[in-house]
Amino acid sequence: MARLGMxxxxxKCVGCSDCVVACKAENGVPAGFFRDWLTESLRGRFxxxxxxxxxxxxxxxxxxxxxxxxxxxxxxxxxxxxxILVDHDACVGCKACIASCPYNARFLHPEGYADKxxxxxxxxxxxxxxxxxxxxxxxxxxxxxxxDPESEVSKLLASRRSHVLLPEAGTGPRVIYxxx
Amino acid sequence: MNALSRRRFLGxxxxxxxxxxLAPALTGRRTAQASPPPAPDAGKLETIPTFxxxxxxxxxxxxxxxxxxxxxxxxxxxxxxxxxxxxxxGTGGVGAHFDEDRLQRPLLRxxxxxxxxxxxxSWDEALGYTAEKMKAIAQKYxxxxxxxxxxxxxxxxxxxxxxxxxxxxxxAPSFAQCRGPRDVGFxxxxxxxxxxxxxxxxxxxxxxxxxxxxxxxxMHNTQVQEFAEAIENDCHVIVVDPRFxxxxxxxxxxxxIRPGTDLALLLAWINVLITEKLYDAEYLxxxxxxxxxxxAYVAPFTPEWAYPETGISAAVIRETARVxxxxxxxxxxxPGRHAVWYGDDAxxxxxxxxxxxxxxxxxxxxxxYVPAQMDLPGYPYPPYPHGERGKVDNxxxxxxxxxxxxxxGIRSAALTGKPYPIKGLMTYATNLIYALPNEAETIEAxxxxxxxxxxxxxxxxTAGWADVVLPESTYLERYDELNVELFRDxxxxxxxxxxxxxQEQKPNWWIARELGLRLGLEKFFPWPDIETYLQTxxxxxxxxxxxxxxxxxxxxxxxxxxxxxxxxxxxxxxxGKIELWSSALxxxxxxxxxxxxxxxxxxxxxPEPNPPGxxxxxxxxxxxxxxSRTQSNPLLSDVMPENALWLNxxxxxxxxxxxxDRVCLRNQDDVLSEPITVRATERIRPDCVFMVHGFGHQAxxxxxxxxxxxxxxxxxxxxxxxxxxxxxxxxMNFVRIEPVSSI
Ligand code: SF4
Numbered sequence: 001m002a003r004l005g006m007x008x009x010x011x012k013c014v015g016c017s018d019c020v021v022a023c024k025a026e027n028g029v030p031a032g033f034f035r036d037w038l039t040e041s042l043r044g045r046f047x048x049x050x051x052x053x054x055x056x057x058x059x060x061x062x063x064x065x066x067x068x069x070x071x072x073x074x075x076x077x078x079x080x081x082x083x084i085l086v087d088h089d090a091c092v093g094c095k096a097c098i099a100s101c102p103y104n105a106r107f108l109h110p111e112g113y114a115d116k117x118x119x120x121x122x123x124x125x126x127x128x129x130x131x132x133x134x135x136x137x138x139x140x141x142x143x144x145x146x147x148d149p150e151s152e153v154s155k156l157l158a159s160r161r162s163h164v165l166l167p168e169a170g171t172g173p174r175v176i177y178x179x180x
Numbered sequence: 181m182n183a184l185s186r187r188r189f190l191g192x193x194x195x196x197x198x199x200x201x202l203a204p205a206l207t208g209r210r211t212a213q214a215s216p217p218p219a220p221d222a223g224k225l226e227t228i229p230t231f232x233x234x235x236x237x238x239x240x241x242x243x244x245x246x247x248x249x250x251x252x253x254x255x256x257x258x259x260x261x262x263x264x265x266x267x268x269x270g271t272g273g274v275g276a277h278f279d280e281d282r283l284q285r286p287l288l289r290x291x292x293x294x295x296x297x298x299x300x301x302s303w304d305e306a307l308g309y310t311a312e313k314m315k316a317i318a319q320k321y322x323x324x325x326x327x328x329x330x331x332x333x334x335x336x337x338x339x340x341x342x343x344x345x346x347x348x349x350x351x352a353p354s355f356a357q358c359r360g361p362r363d364v365g366f367x368x369x370x371x372x373x374x375x376x377x378x379x380x381x382x383x384x385x386x387x388x389x390x391x392x393x394x395x396x397x398x399m400h401n402t403q404v405q406e407f408a409e410a411i412e413n414d415c416h417v418i419v420v421d422p423r424f425x426x427x428x429x430x431x432x433x434x435x436x437i438r439p440g441t442d443l444a445l446l447l448a449w450i451n452v453l454i455t456e457k458l459y460d461a462e463y464l465x466x467x468x469x470x471x472x473x474x475x476a477y478v479a480p481f482t483p484e485w486a487y488p489e490t491g492i493s494a495a496v497i498r499e500t501a502r503v504x505x506x507x508x509x510x511x512x513x514x515p516g517r518h519a520v521w522y523g524d525d526a527x528x529x530x531x532x533x534x535x536x537x538x539x540x541x542x543x544x545x546x547x548x549y550v551p552a553q554m555d556l557p558g559y560p561y562p563p564y565p566h567g568e569r570g571k572v573d574n575x576x577x578x579x580x581x582x583x584x585x586x587x588x589g590i591r592s593a594a595l596t597g598k599p600y601p602i603k604g605l606m607t608y609a610t611n612l613i614y615a616l617p618n619e620a621e622t623i624e625a626x627x628x629x630x631x632x633x634x635x636x637x638x639x640x641x642t643a644g645w646a647d648v649v650l651p652e653s654t655y656l657e658r659y660d661e662l663n664v665e666l667f668r669d670x671x672x673x674x675x676x677x678x679x680x681x682x683q684e685q686k687p688n689w690w691i692a693r694e695l696g697l698r699l700g701l702e703k704f705f706p707w708p709d710i711e712t713y714l715q716t717x718x719x720x721x722x723x724x725x726x727x728x729x730x731x732x733x734x735x736x737x738x739x740x741x742x743x744x745x746x747x748x749x750x751x752x753x754x755x756g757k758i759e760l761w762s763s764a765l766x767x768x769x770x771x772x773x774x775x776x777x778x779x780x781x782x783x784x785x786x787p788e789p790n791p792p793g794x795x796x797x798x799x800x801x802x803x804x805x806x807x808s809r810t811q812s813n814p815l816l817s818d819v820m821p822e823n824a825l826w827l828n829x830x831x832x833x834x835x836x837x838x839x840x841d842r843v844c845l846r847n848q849d850d851v852l853s854e855p856i857t858v859r860a861t862e863r864i865r866p867d868c869v870f871m872v873h874g875f876g877h878q879a880x881x882x883x884x885x886x887x888x889x890x891x892x893x894x895x896x897x898x899x900x901x902x903x904x905x906x907x908x909x910x911x912m913n914f915v916r917i918e919p920v921s922s923i
Contacts, residue, residue: 045862047436076214085216118216
């Protein structure tokens with residue numbers, strides 16, 4: 001049973017937002033809403049600041065509060081790789097999941113359901129990478145099975161320093177950032 | 181509520197719901213009864229290869245049509261430029277097709293120029309009007325009084341039309357407003373220029389020096405992909421920029437240079453390379469002349485001399501020079517692209533070229549490779565007519581080293597009538613109000629014209645001043661000229677329509693041909709349609725249009741690209757060698773009494789100081805937009821709807837400003853900007869401010885982009901002209917920050 005996750009090399013990322021544009025085009029995300037986005041985190045003073053650019057999205061957590069809190073079962077863990085998905089028909093738009101997500105990854109789609117990154121499950125099931133990963137001009141994004149020690153993502157994590165966002169939330173995020 | 185407590189709170193809520201029997205059983209956490217969201221790729225899919233036109237890089241792409249509607253566009257894996265991945269602008273290119281504000285039908289001006297009021301007319305009427313005006317101009321002033329300013333490959337057929345009509349006055353802002361000075365500086369040194377796409381071997385560089393060149397924000401696809409590769413390969417990146425750019429954040433050395441002093445740093449680097457013998461002596465002995473003269477000339481320009489000018493310590497200058505020396509010849513001092521900064525730009529670029537020459541990087545792996553092109557003859561047209569008058573842009577060779585047409589020279593001729601008047605202007609895919617400095621001069625020039633015809637996709641500011649607007653199909657809806665690329669892997673690429681134009685827009689080739697027929701130039705348009713034209717060209721090279729329609733691209737054999745592999749080491753300079761001391765500049769200086777700026781090796785002039793209370797205005801690019809052309813694209817504007825004013829955080833504190841505050845800028849000539857949002861940041865020096873070019877639109881048809889952010893162009897009223905080649909330097913403007921006025 002795969003545990004799908006994403007590894008993003010911040011040393012290579014230039015924050016170009018191609019991942020954002022590709023997601024919007026691939027998934028028809030309505031204007032004004034985003035399933036992924038860029039964050040600039042800056043420490044220190046000029047002329048020696050430290051900058052980390054990050055492509056962020058739903059972390060497809062191991063312990064997803066958005067699934068636990070969903071009153072209808074619409075927000076669910078997909079049997080395929082543990083991807084967190086929303087059943088549009090079953091969702092009643094109560095927004096509990098939106099409030100529960102520590103990463104602010106969800107929004108209410110204008111059509112009335114909670115929406116967010118799907119890890120492009122429709123592509124992944126066909127053996128393709130998610131749209132954001134496949135488009136990245138710097139090739140700084142990697143996708144695969146975190147439980148398979150032979151996968152590219154596992155090897156990268158074994159060889160490089162990395163961090164996740166808000167580890168204190170305790171949700172087991174599966175989008176992991178490599179640092180220089 | 182912080183994230184943790186919010187989660188705990190909701191955890192309890194879910195438990196409560198479960199206890200009440202409202203939540204589904206969560207044991208095993210796999211709720212097989214729930215369905216995933218509908219797959220966006222359900223439907224009838226069709227893929228069509230083409231190439232991108234959101235910028236001039238021309239990446240090979242594959243568009244997907246879903247149930248007859250344009251869905252998405254991705255990189256063509258066979259394309260050596262994009263290697264299967266487009267940049268964000270290319271990925272968002274589909275937005276241009278859907279932009280509800282795009283020009284839809286031909287328009288004739290209804291009232292006074294610039295009022296932006298129109299009568300919708302038929303193509304026949306719009307083309308008839310344009311042709312009649314062109315005929316009248318030819319009759320009254322001669323055909324040379326008509327000019328075309330275009331951008332990109334799409335201008336090919338209109339250029340052909342203009343040559344057939346009899347004018348030599350064809351320009352693009354890419355010369356005098358962009359890379360012209362760089363190309364002149366490199367030509368004087370190597371006899372050739374870095375080209376477009378640049379012949380930079382970034383992927384193999386072991387030391388990469390970026391001077392003001394903000395790769396990663398400036399999104400020329402191949403360059404950025406190779407930049408990421410270089411980082412992965414632990415290339416030693418040195419970034420020189422008053423702003424802590426994205427590239428600076430990847431650098432091992434970041435040099436926060438005082439604006440306008442780059443040439444002082446370059447001279448000091450040359451000094452150290454020579455004094456410490458860090459240059460490639462063997463390469464220079466074989467390929468270069470002028471070393472002794474250069475060495476004597478740069479002797480006084482020590483790092484200690486450069487420090488008070490640049491603000492970069494002598495130790496750092498030496499250390500970085502040594503890094504460059506150690507990595508040679510795989511040290512690439514990047515030539516940059518948008519090089520119009522301070523008015524001595526051709527000479528600054530020459531210093532960059534000299535530095536590369538000393539490091540032996542021209543023609544070498546990790547430096548500048550030797551590009552190749554496939555052999556495909558042009559269409560067999562009859563010879564063009566030759567008028568009596570030469571080009572209008574550079575009278576008496578005032579700018580002796582300009583090898584291309586100076587767009588601002590055409591503007592001057594329209595303004596002054598000298599050396600002869602320009603009375604008709606057609607623009608293609610370039611928004612001159614933004615592309616040329618000093619908007620007032622551009623508008624004044626427009627007012628002198630008998631005809632301003634604009635061929636465009638979006639209702640730009642320049643279109644607003646037109647007499648006739650000819651709406652073009654986007655690149656996703658048309659055939660175009662072939663791209664026969666000069667690159668490390670030579671190839672031929674086809675642009676072909678993916679979807680139909682939604683309204684009455686027409687492709688450039690059709691517009692050119694229809695005008696040609698109305699002007700009696702039938703013999704120059706023997707092909708009835710573009711497919712016949714393309715087929716004719718391709719057949720001459722032994723290729724077929726049908727095959728190219730399927731693959732989108734034909735990649736040719738890769739010839740040797742480095743000197744060491746056998747690529748020819750040829751230098752088209754007067755001496756046939758790399759000229760460290762320029763014989764062409766020496767000759768010009770001797771013959772003209774040593775005019776300032778023409779020295780055989782670059783001379784540094786300190787920049788003028790900031791007026792009190794003012795910041796130097798710097799501009800640059802964002803990865804999601806091209807010039808002022810893409811702000812109306814719904815996908816791209818969603819990601820970046822407006823630009824911001826980068827202001828040093830300490831300065832912001834001093835002025836009581838915070839990120840998010842709205843301010844206006846007033847320049848030295850009292851021009852006031854549109855309101856712009858402050859971005860107080862530790863990523864810029866305190867003596868300058870920065871904004872991304874292309875925002876602050878005022879054309880009322882661009883509803884999505886209207887008054888979003890501010891326009892750097894509008895504040896660039898002052899420009900300094902490069903004496904060598906007529907480039908217009910833009911970083912000459914100073915602004916004060918003011919509160920947004922209440923009116
Ligand atoms: S660099 Fe980007 S915008 Fe330019 S041609 Fe390539 S994909 Fe298109």
